Amino acid sequence: MTSIAYCTNVHPAEDLPGIIAQLDRYAVPVREELGVDTLALGLWLAEPVARGLAEDVTARRGLAAELRARGLTVSTLNAFPYGGFHQDVVKHSVYLPRWTDPRRLSYTMACATVLADLLPDSASYGSxxxxxxxxxxxxxxxxxxRAQAAFDVLARYLRAEADRNGRPIKLAVEPEPGCVLDTxxxxxxxxxxRVxxxxxxxxLDTCHLAVSFADPVEAVKEIHRTGLSVVKVQASAALEVAEPGTDEGKRAIAAFVEPRYLHQVRENTPTGVLAADDLPEALTDLPASHPWRVHFHVPLHAEPAAPLTSTTDVLLAAAEAVRAASDVMPHVEVETYTWTVLPGLSTDLAAGIAAELRWAIDHIGGAP
Structure with a gap:
């Protein structure tokens, strides 16, 4: 049965004691709220933590023991943010260092070393x-x-790690609107x-997929036609507004303007998809005569107030397409990192994460 993890990049700690403290504050209560013996995590380790653990096998074994003691398992890491993911302003800095920078390769290799020693016995691979x-x-x-050369080095490293540990670690490249690999x-x-x-x-981040207005079933088929695979699904939902040009639509979407993260917007017109790199720009520059989707990860279980909706339909279609195309369902990670910037949020974070995981288990299938 597929384990559905929640991603810990929603928590700001960037040192090992802080990470363990946040597991106690949030992950353990989530597990207890769900009433399960074990809870899967998509762990985020900022670069200094990943590097320190990679250099110290005793520390890695210690972290593995801390996780086991709390009933927590880790089969996947989120190594998209390098660090500083909860600064007052993140925006474009989340895309640094690039894959042309040796620091990105070193960080990812460190994450692979750490993950190899965290994998539970039940995991067939790590991602x-x-x-x-x-x-x-x-x-x-x-x-x-330069990026291809970095991936070549990483692939050789991952092959060596698989030979050493008996189970592969796989890299999952995550398309995102506005990036070199936008769709x-x-x-x-x-x-x-090439790789x-x-x-x-x-x-396959299903919020990003929805924002691009791509057909989720065709997108999954396209991946498999080329011999690539979906290594990981990030179960996430975007904001959608059918009539962004109305006063009601503008007011509703403007409530999600915030300074920390980038919220790319796409407008689906009969002649093509129009783009804005952030929500304030979209409100000023896009014609707003056709539906918008906004890169703002919203809780899966909580439909936004009208006239807004979320794209959980895209998530469900994508998950079903992945299941149909694969002998084994890949890792699934609920990644709603925006809890702290949601307008009007009053939900306790642990309770909210537990509610999202319940929704994902009920609608996608699997276990926490």
Missing amino acids: ISTLPLAWREPWTKTDDV VADAVGWLAG DHDHIGIC
């Missing part, structure tokens, strides 16, 4: 999600060459035939 190369500008043909089609076009398909595939 690490990462950014889609970089923000789209600047990016050159030379950058393509699933972009990611497939860049990765297919080691046994160790590098796709992280």
Whole structure:
């Protein structure tokens, strides 16, 4: 049965004592709220923590013991944010360092070393999600060459780790609007035939997929047609507003403007999809005459107030397509990192995460 994890990048700690304290404050209460003996996590380790653990096998074993003692398991890491993910302003800095920067490769290799020693006995593989190369500008043909070289080095490292540990660690590249690999089609076009398909595939973030207005079933088919695989699904939902040009629509969507994260917007017109890189820009520059989808991860179980809706229909269609295309369902991680910036939030965080996981288990299938 597929384990459905929740991603700990919703928590701000960037040192090991802080991470363990937040597991006690949030993850253990989530497990208890769900009434289960074990809870799967998609663990986020900022670069200094990942590097320190990779250099210290005793520390890795200690973290594994701390997780077991709390009834927590880890089969996947989120290595998209390098650090500083809860600064007052994150925006474009989340896409740094790029895959042309040696620091990104070193960080990802460190994460692989750590994950190999955290995998539970039940895990057939481990996964690490990462950014889609970089923000789209600047990016050159030379950058393509450098990024491919970094992936080649990483693939050799992952093969060696698999030989050492008996189970593979796989990289999951996560397309995101506005990036070099903006859509699933972009990611497939860049990765297919260029990387080691046994160790590098796709992280299908269903919020990002929805924002692109791609057909989820066709997107999954496109991945598999090329010999790539969905290594990981990030179960997430975007905001949608059918009539963004009305006074009611504008007011509702404007309530989600906030300074920390980037909220890319796409407008689906009969002649093509129009783009804005952030919500304030969209409110000023897009015609708002056709439906919008907004890169703002909203809780899966809580439908936004009208006239807003969420794209959980895209999530469910994508998950079903992945299940149909794969012998084994890949890792599923609920990734709602925006709890702290949601307007009018009054829900206790642990209770909210537990409610999301219940929704995911009921609608996608699996266990926490």
